[in-house]
Structures are given as C-alpha cells and as structure tokens.
Amino acid sequence: FSPSRTTRRIASLAASTGDSIEFAKYEGLGNDFILIDDRDRDTPSLTPEQSERLCHRNFGIGGDGVIFALKAPEDGNYDFSMRIYNSDGSEPEMCGNGIRCFAQFLKDLGADAESYRVNTLAGPIIPVMNPDSTITVDMGEPILDGPKVPTTLAPNSEFNSVVEQTHIDKNGKEWKISAVSMGNPHAIIYVDDLEKDINFEVDGPALEGDTGAFPAKTNVEFCQVMSPTHIKMKVWERGAGPTLACGTGTCALVVAAIRANKIPRPAEGERVRVTLPGGDLFIEWRESNNRVYMSGPAKLSFKGTALLK
Numbered sequence: 021f022s023p024s025r026t027t028r029r030i031a032s033l034a035a036s037t038g039d040s041i042e043f044a045k046y047e048g049l050g051n052d053f054i055l056i057d058d059r060d061r062d063t064p065s066l067t068p069e070q071s072e073r074l075c076h077r078n079f080g081i082g083g084d085g086v087i088f089a090l091k092a093p094e095d096g097n098y099d100f101s102m103r104i105y106n107s108d109g110s111e112p113e114m115c116g117n118g119i120r121c122f123a124q125f126l127k128d129l130g131a132d133a134e135s136y137r138v139n140t141l142a143g144p145i146i147p148v149m150n151p152d153s154t155i156t157v158d159m160g161e162p163i164l165d166g167p168k169v170p171t172t173l174a175p176n177s178e179f180n181s182v183v184e185q186t187h188i189d190k191n192g193k194e195w196k197i198s199a200v201s202m203g204n205p206h207a208i209i210y211v212d213d214l215e216k217d218i219n220f221e222v223d224g225p226a227l228e229g230d231t232g233a234f235p236a237k238t239n240v241e242f243c244q245v246m247s248p249t250h251i252k253m254k255v256w257e258r259g260a261g262p263t264l265a266c267g268t269g270t271c272a273l274v275v276a277a278i279r280a281n282k283i284p285r286p287a288e289g290e291r292v293r294v295t296l297p298g299g300d301l302f303i304e305w306r307e308s309n310n311r312v313y314m315s316g317p318a319k320l321s322f323k324g325t326a327l328l329k
C-alpha cells in the first residue's frame with residue numbers, strides 16, 4: 021500500500037461506527053482465510069472493500085482471502101454455498117485450500133456431516149471429512165480448452181490444449197506455459213531449480229497480470245519435478261500474491277504434468293505428492309471419471325470480532 025492509502029485505512033478503522041463482525045480464522049497449509057458464518061444469507065455480508073481491509077496483515081486480521089458460508093440454493097442439490105474474496109477484494113471462482121477450511125468451519129459450527137455438497141462459482145464441489153482429520157475434496161473435472169481457461173495462448177496441436185507454449189512476459193523473459201483451469205485459471209511453468217531459475221517476486225506478478233495471455237489474469241505455479249510421484253511448487257496467486265499453498269493450483273499442476281508426460285499417470289487410487297512452502301498436498305486425477313481429488317489439512321487458528329468501517 022502507498023502511504024496515502026495506508027493513512028486512509030488507519031483513519032477508516034479509527035472512524036469505525038462500532039459495527040463489527042464475528043469471524044473465525046482458518047488455514048490450510050498456511051494459506052489462510054477469514055471465515056464468516058452467513059448461512060442465513062444468499063450473498064456475502066461484507067463488501068469486497070471491507071474484505072480487503074480485513075485481509076490486511078497490519079491494519080486488519082490478516083489473510084489470503086475472506087470466505088463466506090452461505091445458504092444453499094433452493095434447488096435441493098446442495099448443502100451450502102461458498103463465496104470468496106481474494107485479499108485484494110477480487111472474486112475468484114474457487115479455492116482449494118479454502119474449501120477444506122470451509123468444511124472444517126462447518127464441522128466446528130456443528131454441521132457434523134461426513135461430506136458436504138457445496139455450490140461454488142466453479143460448480144459443485146464436495147469435501148469429504150476423513151477419519152484422520154484430513155479432508156479430501158472432489159474438485160471436479162479440469163478444464164483444458166484454452167478459451168475456457170481462459171487463455172489466448174495457442175493450443176498445442178499434439179495435445180489439443182495449451183501445453184508448454186512459448187510466451188514472452190512484459191519484462192522480455194521467455195516462458196513455456198501450460199494452462200489449466202480448475203474453475204479458476206492457472207499458468208504452469210516447469211523449471212529445473214525452483215531456487216535458482218526464477219525471480220519469484222518479479223516473474224510472478226509479471227505473469228499474473230498478463231491479460232494479453234490470460235484475460236481474467238491468472239494464478240502462476242512454478243514447479244520442479246522431483247520424482248515420478250513428487251513435485252515441488254511455488255505459487256504466485258491472482259489477487260493475493262505469494263501464498264504458502266494453493267489447492268486449485270496443485271490440482272492444475274498434477275493434471276498438466278500428467279498430460280505433458282512430465283510424470284506418469286499413477287494407478288487408480290494412487291496420489292501425487294506436491295510440496296508447497298506450507299507443506300504437502302496429495303492429488304489424484306482419476307482416469308475412470310476424469311475428476312481430481314485433493315487431500316490435505318485445514319485448521320482453526322483463532323476466532324474473534326472485527327470492527328468494520
């Protein structure tokens with residue numbers, strides 16, 4: 021934030037009318053979210069601007085996003101709806117770590133089911149609570165068709181989707197990009213050495229905001245294949261910048277890596293381990309139904325009441 025925006029934020033908090041909101045703070049591998057219980061509402065009780073302010077790590081609660089647990093639509097097909105704002109106030113379609121936090125939040129609120137049918141902007145998503153307290157999420161089918169990702173990068177004829185296409189960013193740096201959507205867009209880039217081959221703080225934002233190639237902006241995943249069943253990944257998220265983990269990004273990466281023959285497709289039921297700065301996620305892209313399953317933890321950090329402007 022520029023000093024003037026920061027000053028305005030302090031002023032707006034100081035000028036609080038006393039309105040406040042109850043929240044709970046959760047994290048999935050350090051990807052952290054403010055959860056709001058809006059189960060009696062159809063729409064979020066906070067604006068994108070209020071959410072952005074609450075996500076600020078100095079002047080708010082701090083978080084990579086705000087997640088709202090909302091009423092299910094009346095069609096009877098769902099248990100709940102979920103919406104999310106990124107820490108910059110933009111609204112993504114889905115969030116993988118967020119949906120595990122959402123499921124744990126529901127459980128902690130007393131909605132003690134084994135699984136939930138959640139209505140999201142990316143379609144139906146189903147988190148299942150495991151006995152070992154991890155959560156496995158049916159993340160649905162990956163979207164590989166370029167215009168639907170959306171990306172303007174040309175499809176690679178061999179794969180009929182965007183696989184390692186050459187692209188030059190605004191700094192003149194050349195990349196080989198694969199594009200996959202898990203409801204939200206991901207640009208996947210393989211490097212030999214994650215520590216040496218990228219300038220994360222420069223390359224991440226240069227690609228995130230490259231609307232010529234990704235008209236809705238994109239999440240950017242830099243990846244290093246460690247073995248046929250293990251990949252390391254660093255993520256620069258759309259609307260949130262560097263985060264410790266990204267569930268949708270991890271799913272997109274495993275799909276992209278299998279399609280590009282970077283790793284073999286594991287046998288049905290076997291999973292690929294993806295190591296992120298915040299820890300490991302386990303991903304299965306099931307051949308029999310084309311759906312992606314993500315397993316990992318979600319934990320309550322603290323609860324509180326926040327002042328609103």
Ligand SMILES: N[C@@H](CCC[C@H](N)C(=O)O)C(=O)O
Pocket residue numbers: 051106111112113114115116117118204205239257258259260263265266267268269
């Ligand atoms: N951290 C998330 C993704 C959140 C949304 C993303 N920043 C976007 O704008 O698409 C995850 O775990 O999937």
